[in-house]
Amino acid sequence: MWWRGSCISLFAPQAGEFVLTSGAGGPVRRLRHKTNNSAPALAQNKRLRHMHRMSAPFSVPGFDLDRFVRETLAEDLGEGLPDGGHDVTSESVIPADARFSGVMDSRDPIVVAGLPVAEAFFRALDPEIAIERLVEDGDAVEPGADLMRLSGNARALLTAERSALNTVQHLSGIATMVREYVTAMDNPDCTLLDTRKTIPGLRHLEKYATRMGGASNHRMGLWDAAMIKDNHVLVAGDVGEAVRRAVDAGVEEIICEVDRLDQITPALEAGATRLLLDNMEPPTLREAVAIVAQISGGRVPTEASGGINLDTIKAKAATGVDYVSVGRLTQSAPAADIGLDFTPL
Numbered sequence: 001m002w003w004r005g006s007c008i009s010l011f012a013p014q015a016g017e018f019v020l021t022s023g024a025g026g027p028v029r030r031l032r033h034k035t036n037n038s039a040p041a042l043a044q045n046k047r048l049r050h051m052h053r054m055s056a057p058f059s060v061p062g063f064d065l066d067r068f069v070r071e072t073l074a075e076d077l078g079e080g081l082p083d084g085g086h087d088v089t090s091e092s093v094i095p096a097d098a099r100f101s102g103v104m105d106s107r108d109p110i111v112v113a114g115l116p117v118a119e120a121f122f123r124a125l126d127p128e129i130a131i132e133r134l135v136e137d138g139d140a141v142e143p144g145a146d147l148m149r150l151s152g153n154a155r156a157l158l159t160a161e162r163s164a165l166n167t168v169q170h171l172s173g174i175a176t177m178v179r180e181y182v183t184a185m186d187n188p189d190c191t192l193l194d195t196r197k198t199i200p201g202l203r204h205l206e207k208y209a210t211r212m213g214g215a216s217n218h219r220m221g222l223w224d225a226a227m228i229k230d231n232h233v234l235v236a237g238d239v240g241e242a243v244r245r246a247v248d249a250g251v252e253e254i255i256c257e258v259d260r261l262d263q264i265t266p267a268l269e270a271g272a273t274r275l276l277l278d279n280m281e282p283p284t285l286r287e288a289v290a291i292v293a294q295i296s297g298g299r300v301p302t303e304a305s306g307g308i309n310l311d312t313i314k315a316k317a318a319t320g321v322d323y324v325s326v327g328r329l330t331q332s333a334p335a336a337d338i339g340l341d342f343t344p345l
Contacts, residue, residue, distance in 0.1 A: 060208050061204070062220070063208075065117065076159075087155065099152065099154055100345060102149070104149075105146050105340075106337070107339055110140070110175075110176045111140050113138070117171070118148070119131050119133070119148070122160045125160050129151070129156070132149045157342065170336075171209040172338060174206055175209045175212040177329055177333040181313060190318075192215040193218040193303070195218055195330070198330045203220070207220065226246045228246065243270035246271075254271060277303065277304050277321065279305075301323065303323035303325055305325045309326075
């Protein structure tokens, strides 16, 4: 096994060796690698470690990076399965002391997201790895741009490679699509929002990626705001009653979806704090925004949602709404084409 228990502990009990283990004990696998202690190599590693320390630490509220790395690697290594818990190809083909250098690069024009997470995968398996991030999350790069340089134990790099690339490709794909929508919207007075249409288990990372692309986050989940939709209205009886029930329950932020103009007044009078204008065409959206401004004095923000794509977003954003939300930013973004090529040292 590579590790056991609730956390990964990385340490080097003797020169040229590191171990993945845990406080829970149990069998572990030791990976040996040849350490280059020449003066130039030590100076280079010191410089790269200093550059890494200068980077802002990666922190996303609600996201446990160590756990994500641990569980993702465990899945790929077959932890807990018969004959699992190791990279059979790298162990059988690559010498234990072999070392690689590598360059991660973009094959397409992209907006980068996820490099700190990729770095965490490599460091989990080789704590002595030298890594230099050449760009930062949120940067737009052209095809052929180098994103990251790294050098370390060859087995560790190959074992972590797919998990690291999958994450960066997925998050960069989201950030790239978001930037396309922000550009197409071309409206500094309107904010692009994501939605809860995320892959289970990846919401915090995917919403991080939308921020890197230039969007803002809608509610993070079911807990931080009420969103009254058609099924809630169906049970409550009408829009006004649904909103009143949320108000009576002490909910502070109440987003109410309306798909008809005649629902606006009862929703506002009952206490809605934001209106989601669903599947309305630009002329109807303009009328809805005017009604909301008249009733609330401009205090209640409006959000356009539904039927929004790269061809329609500019016209809908130009109607005066405060927000435009797009589900496909996280639901349908294609992975970015990013590669990682290694060279033996």
